Amino acid sequence: MEKIIILCAMFLMAVFFFKWKHKDGNNHGDGIHHHKIGHKHGEGFSIDFYAYASKIRHWNATFKVSLSVLTLILCILLDNPYVSVAVIIAMAYLTVVKGEISVTEYLSILAIPIAFILLGTFTIAIDFSKQPMGQYNLYLGFGYVFTSQAKLKTVVFLIVKVFAAISALQMMTLSTPSSEIIYVLKKAHVPKLIIELMSLIYRYIFILMDVYTKMKNSAQSRQGYCDFKTSYYTFGSIASNMLVISLKKANAYYDAMEARCYDGDLTFLEEDKNVEIIQIAMAVAFIIFLILIWIFTR
């Protein structure tokens, strides 16, 4: 019972921490607004923005996606802290040095999942008991919280592994725009329906955000958020209104698509970017290097 309560408290803390981070990130995004391509949504969308600003964006998308997925799989399969550390360093190098995304921005993006990882692994490290046991324990009045060196070690290794996996995927998202990732998935023979849905949803997210922002602003200007109860009411009205608008927009979209000879197949123009041999060579060397580390530290 106590464990559940404490878990809940931790979850709340995680949410608050995330919120705070989010706010922080938001200001960050606005800062960019003034000197680069425009951007007006929250941090969640800035990730997409970074992909367009990245200097390794012109690399072949298939290459980037496969490298990052392969690295991710190796991280998990080899399950070795040295491999993980090598991956973290290599991916940070690719994103920050090659992609020229500033270190603070990179860290702030990585910090979004950090809270979840720390809190998630924390529960693995500790346990409760009525008797004092384990290498380290703390008396809390109703019982003992305890942990051991071995457990702490697993936790640290786990954190490193998770971070390596995240940074591998982050390398992909911070350098490849969504449309290109969708294109790679298409080449990998993901079902057509899913591909078409993905492209439409990606485009629609921004339209929905735009509509929502406009409605929210107009509600705000009419005192729609003056107190808690009104805020709830306004939020509900906006949500239902958005449904109606989405349906209308879907109709308008369909008309516009039909006017341009749409006949049931969404086909977009895509182009392959050249992949350089040196890039492939480096990637292969990196993968072999990871496996070698694993063999020598097993």
Next chain:
Amino acid sequence: MKKLILKVEDLYYIYGNGKSALDGVSVDIYEGEKIAVLGSNGSGKSTFFLNVDGVLTQEQGKIIYRDTVINKKNLNELRKNIGIVFQDADNQIIASTVRAEVAFGPMNLKLPKEEVLKRVDEALAYMNISEFKDRPPHYLSGGEKKRVSIADIIAMKSEIIIFDEPTAALDPLNAHMLEEVLVKLGSEGKTMLISTHDVDFAYRWAERVLVFCEGKIIADGTPLEIFQNKEILRQANLKQPTMLEVYELLVEKHLLEDTKAYPKSTQEFKEILEK
């Protein structure tokens, strides 16, 4: 004599809620005409455009494109040759990069890839947006989105281009650029239909004006004929173009000799005054 390109005969359209939107519309459109379509909100202009493009199916009536009567089977022929630039660019832009967006039409025409790429590059250069080609549409401004939506249609190389209120929500500079594009397209012999509420623009640009009112075409003629007919203007809730009004006032007060040389722009007006 100009060749007939599109013939609309007795078109009726009724919306799902029973409201009649088009009430017997007949019009002949000839090659290379520059037509302004005027009329208040809800007078049936947009419905007319969607019908003409085959997006909506008429209740009754015929659409004849170059001697072929359009039915369900050759509908795509119609859509291929008539392009619509929609009023709200956000309702038209569907792809996630500008290049893919402009290529959407040509790709649907099942053209070979080289041809698609050529057309996309041409259309982007035409609208002067080549530098945006890898950008996603959500990082573009309203004017830029409008230009992308026009490039969409240019890439399809359709013979007739329909613009649904193109100047709405554009700043003066973008509106001016749009007019330049329209003049350029006109000089290339494209047939154009533009719906607008800007009577000054219609007076300046159009060779022919159609006035819609409650689902009917109540007037069809040269801009001068239409804008001098007070009865039609009153019926369709339109006002006279400023240039015409000023000229007529000057003539009425005998400040200017009535030579019937109606000026269309301030430049032309200046020339008349300097004579």
